Amino acid sequence: MNFNELGLNARMVARLDALGLTQPSPIQKEAIPQALQGCDILGIAQTGTGKTAAFGIPLIMALSKRQERPVPRSARGLVLAPTRELASQIFQSLRGLTKDLRITLVVGGKSINAQTEKLARGTDILVATPGRLIDLMDRGSIDLGQTRFLVLDEADQMLDIGFIHALRRIAARLSTDRQTMMFSATMPKAMAELSRQYLDKPIRIEISPPGKVADKVAHSVHFVAKNEKQDLLTRLLDGHRDDRALVFSRTKHGAERLKKHLERAGFAAASIHGNKSQGQRDRAIAAFKAGSVRVLSATDVAARGIDTPGVGHVYNYDLPNVPENYVHRIGRTARAGNSGRAIAFCAADEVTDLKAIEKLLGTRVETAGGRPWDAVTDAPQKKRRPRRRSAGRQDRMAA
Ligand code: AMP
Numbered sequence: 144m145n146f147n148e149l150g151l152n153a154r155m156v157a158r159l160d161a162l163g164l165t166q167p168s169p170i171q172k173e174a175i176p177q178a179l180q181g182c183d184i185l186g187i188a189q190t191g192t193g194k195t196a197a198f199g200i201p202l203i204m205a206l207s208k209r210q211e212r213p214v215p216r217s218a219r220g221l222v223l224a225p226t227r228e229l230a231s232q233i234f235q236s237l238r239g240l241t242k243d244l245r246i247t248l249v250v251g252g253k254s255i256n257a258q259t260e261k262l263a264r265g266t267d268i269l270v271a272t273p274g275r276l277i278d279l280m281d282r283g284s285i286d287l288g289q290t291r292f293l294v295l296d297e298a299d300q301m302l303d304i305g306f307i308h309a310l311r312r313i314a315a316r317l318s319t320d321r322q323t324m325m326f327s328a329t330m331p332k333a334m335a336e337l338s339r340q341y342l343d344k345p346i347r348i349e350i351s352p353p354g355k356v357a358d359k360v361a362h363s364v365h366f367v368a369k370n371e372k373q374d375l376l377t378r379l380l381d382g383h384r385d386d387r388a389l390v391f392s393r394t395k396h397g398a399e400r401l402k403k404h405l406e407r408a409g410f411a412a413a414s415i416h417g418n419k420s421q422g423q424r425d426r427a428i429a430a431f432k433a434g435s436v437r438v439l440s441a442t443d444v445a446a447r448g449i450d451t452p453g454v455g456h457v458y459n460y461d462l463p464n465v466p467e468n469y470v471h472r473i474g475r476t477a478r479a480g481n482s483g484r485a486i487a488f489c490a491a492d493e494v495t496d497l498k499a500i501e502k503l504l505g506t507r508v509e510t511a512g513g514r515p516w517d518a519v520t521d522a523p524q525k526k527r528r529p530r531r532r533s534a535g536r537q538d539r540m541a542a
Pocket residue numbers: 164165166167168171189190191192193194195196450478479
């Protein structure tokens with residue numbers, strides 16, 4: 144099947160062709176015809192499945208067909224994304240899909256005055272993070288009363304980041320006469336509630352069951368003491384120096400510490416996390432994409448929206464304590480049909496996190512190194528009274 148069988152106009156087919164896109168991905172095949180009919184859509188799909196075009200194509204076609212011009216300080220369509228990186232990724236993708244519509248990006252970390260000025264003329268599509276959008280609404284820089292199209296992308300992440308209050312305030316300003324498309328990689332209970340609030344008789348499209356990671360990813364876990372993780376990572380990275388790898392830590396400090404360690408070990412490394420300015424994050428991602436940085440050390444939030452083909456390895460240096468985040472992290476590899484490896488490091492105090500991930504995946508993650516902690520029967524802390532030691536030292540003893 145190709146794109147012109149989905150009801151697209153010749154102009155859009157030609158644009159897609161110029162971008163090298165000829166065959167719709169499964170989510171595009173399902174979502175585009177329904178969205179063109181004006182239906183609300185609930186899409187359950189991971190990043191890397193082509194979901195941006197799945198909502199972008201019908202959004203652009205609907206707005207172009209109406210041939211209206213945006214009135215000042217208004218947006219005809221609104222796309223909300225949880226992070227600056229994802230919002231800017233969506234913005235770039237939409238700009239690739241049309242040259243005829245005005246598309247505006249508003250995210251935190253950039254000058255709000257410049258954004259206010261841009262919005263003064265009105266825009267066809269506004270791509271925003273919820274926090275900055277609320278600030279602009281409060282200043283009277285944007286009125287959503289004219290907005291007839293709403294897209295919520297990676298909605299489960301918006302819930303995690305605590306945007307629920309912001310979403311409620313935004314929704315209250317939108318016209319009820321609108322088409323809404325909501326996308327999420329996972330479908331926790333809170334998401335089902337959110338979808339009931341936002342969507343009107345949605346068509347549910349599920350590309351892979353919630354929580355199921357791309358089949359092309361090979362998962363493995365190393366059982367390793369906390370204080371041995373750095374050495375293990377260096378050793379494994381050494382085995383594929385030419386490949387790009389993304390390494391996830393749980394904390395900002397952890398991500399920064401790791402980047403410094405990797406640099407000392409001779410790797411071209413960079414880090415992205417909440418303590419970095421927007422400019423620093425953009426530069427790190429650009430260098431990673433260009434290949435001058437081979438290892439990117441990241442926290443969950445900062446890594447949302449990284450769309451870099453050819454990330455062969457994703458390391459879960461620390462396991463996420465929200466199992467759904469494992470799915471998101473893995474979504475960074477095996478994008479658009481490439482295969483990838485997901486390598487987890489599990490220290491003694493992360494066994495419950497691993498179990499939660501395996502439960503969500505519905506499968507056991509293959510052991511690549513070390514012995515599962517629950518198989519270690521002579522764990523010293525069970526026999527002796529623990530002395531005051533760092534957690535890392537206790538882990539090494541348990542190993
Ligand atoms: P997304 O899931 O929207 O983040 O898209 C992931 C990647 O897939 C992006 O790099 C897109 O350019 C690419 N992509 C989107 N649609 C298609 C398609 N129909 N064929 C091939 N690649 C695609």
